[in-house]
Amino acid sequence: MMRETQHHRNMRPMAVDLSPAPGEKRILLEHLGVQGIRRISVYESKGGYNALKKILEKKLSPDQVIEAVKGSGIRGRGGAGFPTGLKWNFVPKDQSKPHYLLCNADESEPGTFKDRVILEHLPHMMIEGMIIGAYAVQAKKSYVYIRGEYTYATKIVEEAIKEAYRAGYLGKNILGSGFDHDMFVHRGAGAYICGEETGLISSLEGKKGWPKLKPPFPAVEGYLKCPTVVNNVETLAAVPWIINNGDKAYSGIGTEKSTGTKLWSVSGDVVRQGVFEVECGASFQTLLEDCCRGMKDGRKLKAVIPGGSSAPILTAAEAMDMTLDYESIASKGSMLGSGGMIILDETRDLVQVLKNLSEFYHDESCGQCTPCREGTGWLMKILHSFTEKQARPIDLELLKTTSNNMIGRTICVLADSIAMPVLSYIEKFPEEFDRYLSESSGQSSLSEKLQAKELL
Numbered sequence: 001m002m003r004e005t006q007h008h009r010n011m012r013p014m015a016v017d018l019s020p021a022p023g024e025k026r027i028l029l030e031h032l033g034v035q036g037i038r039r040i041s042v043y044e045s046k047g048g049y050n051a052l053k054k055i056l057e058k059k060l061s062p063d064q065v066i067e068a069v070k071g072s073g074i075r076g077r078g079g080a081g082f083p084t085g086l087k088w089n090f091v092p093k094d095q096s097k098p099h100y101l102l103c104n105a106d107e108s109e110p111g112t113f114k115d116r117v118i119l120e121h122l123p124h125m126m127i128e129g130m131i132i133g134a135y136a137v138q139a140k141k142s143y144v145y146i147r148g149e150y151t152y153a154t155k156i157v158e159e160a161i162k163e164a165y166r167a168g169y170l171g172k173n174i175l176g177s178g179f180d181h182d183m184f185v186h187r188g189a190g191a192y193i194c195g196e197e198t199g200l201i202s203s204l205e206g207k208k209g210w211p212k213l214k215p216p217f218p219a220v221e222g223y224l225k226c227p228t229v230v231n232n233v234e235t236l237a238a239v240p241w242i243i244n245n246g247d248k249a250y251s252g253i254g255t256e257k258s259t260g261t262k263l264w265s266v267s268g269d270v271v272r273q274g275v276f277e278v279e280c281g282a283s284f285q286t287l288l289e290d291c292c293r294g295m296k297d298g299r300k301l302k303a304v305i306p307g308g309s310s311a312p313i314l315t316a317a318e319a320m321d322m323t324l325d326y327e328s329i330a331s332k333g334s335m336l337g338s339g340g341m342i343i344l345d346e347t348r349d350l351v352q353v354l355k356n357l358s359e360f361y362h363d364e365s366c367g368q369c370t371p372c373r374e375g376t377g378w379l380m381k382i383l384h385s386f387t388e389k390q391a392r393p394i395d396l397e398l399l400k401t402t403s404n405n406m407i408g409r410t411i412c413v414l415a416d417s418i419a420m421p422v423l424s425y426i427e428k429f430p431e432e433f434d435r436y437l438s439e440s441s442g443q444s445s446l447s448e449k450l451q452a453k454e455l456l
């Protein structure tokens with residue numbers, strides 16, 4: 001549900017640091033501090049639309065563009081980390097059906113607010129990346145599916161698209177190349193599940209935003225059953241830089257398997273929260289100490305949620321030992337995800353944190369799959385029994401069995417997005433649950449009822 005208070009808050013631009021913080025490597029955000037950069041004339045004065053001109057004027061083929069994106073090694077920045085060039089290559093070459101490109105600007109994962117900076121400040125970089133992506137997969141139409149609460153960002157993007165039409169970068173026969181492309185904005189209505197790519201497609205088709213089983217993958221059968229590429233805002237915004245500077249320049253940044261830079265939105269108990277662009281493979285300390293100026297009020301780090309609320313939690317020691325790339329974070333048992341990092345200090349009650357998250361996921365479950373519809377509700381109720389000090393030791397087991405019965409058994413991964421965190425919180429921070437158990441009355445009506453029904 002769209003929340004009114006948030007809706008009003010998002011009518012204003014997000015506060016953002018225009019100059020880079022120590023530790024940042026800005027390539028996407030290089031011109032963030034330039035006055036008026038959201039206007040097309042200023043964007044062009046900084047080299048904007050040169051990548052599109054290079055492709056169309058030098059008559060690079062769609063396959064050459066795909067090869068460049070493949071060569072850069074860039075992986076999708078929306079959460080799953082799938083290689084972008086490979087995704088574009090999956091789109092059939094024949095044009096028996098129209099092709100579409102969808103830019104996923106639904107950004108609703110708790111802790112994630114990095115796309116908003118691009119949408120509000122650098123919309124032309126995303127639009128240019130979208131036109132190049134559309135050319136690569138020969139899509140004549142594209143849509144920006146934007147989070148409903150992002151009222152201000154929507155206005156900025158709509159205005160930027162109008163400017164791009166006036167400048168001849170959109171519409172018929174773009175820059176005399178014979179390539180036609182139209183771009184539209186579609187506002188979501190406040191459902192997190194519409195960020196999942198097949199849910200997004202259903203929503204755009206005018207249906208309920210229900211995810212669909214894959215395969216078929218959208219690249220083959222997506223919007224209106226036609227070949228469709230769905231990419232995140234940040235992924236598409238990186239494409240002009242790759243074309244301008246070359247795939248090798250991009251793959252030369254970062255690590256072998258996690259190339260380029262990543263935008264991190266950092267919230268929680270740090271001195272300076274915000275969005276920071278950091279080279280992949282940089283140390284966690286770069287982000288925490290240099291960009292965010294360390295822990296707030298000199299408190300100790302307790303835990304880190306590295307990649308948005310769906311990412312399993314890490315202990316302080318694990319976080320201190322990780323680098324900011326897909327492989328290192330996975331080796332600690334979590335994921336880079338969307339880059340929505342939440343820093344939690346020693347005063348945080350992790351059972352309360354998890355209970356809040358379980359409410360969110362239960363609220364946002366679309367209800368199609370029984371393990372998700374029912375499981376998210378059970379997790380929430382059991383976690384409530386902890387915070388209300390009514391839990392019994394067996395409730396810890398119940399949390400685990402419920403989670404294990406959700407993982408991998410549903411149409412999309414929303415169910416896993418709470419089940420995996422639950423398991424990680426219990427595994428990494430058992431003492432937090434034990435403290436509640438020792439203070440509990442042991443009168444859990446919930447587990448008694450389940451035992452009576454022999455469900456436990």
Ligand SMILES: Cc1cc2nc3c(=O)[nH]c(=O)nc-3n(C[C@H](O)[C@H](O)[C@H](O)COP(=O)(O)O)c2cc1C
Pocket residue numbers: 075076077078079080081082084104105106107108109192193194195196197198230231232233235236412413414
């Ligand atoms: C429940 C759920 C919510 C998601 N929300 C978003 C979102 O808001 N933005 C986004 O880009 N990807 C989101 N994703 C991931 C998309 O399904 C998809 O992988 C992504 O848009 C692909 O773009 P990329 O390859 O550029 O990362 C979500 C996935 C799930 C399961």
Ligand code: SF4
Pocket residue numbers: 193210211364365366367368369370372373410411412413414415
């Ligand atoms: S896992 Fe949950 S959100 Fe995803 S399709 Fe199933 S019920 Fe809907």
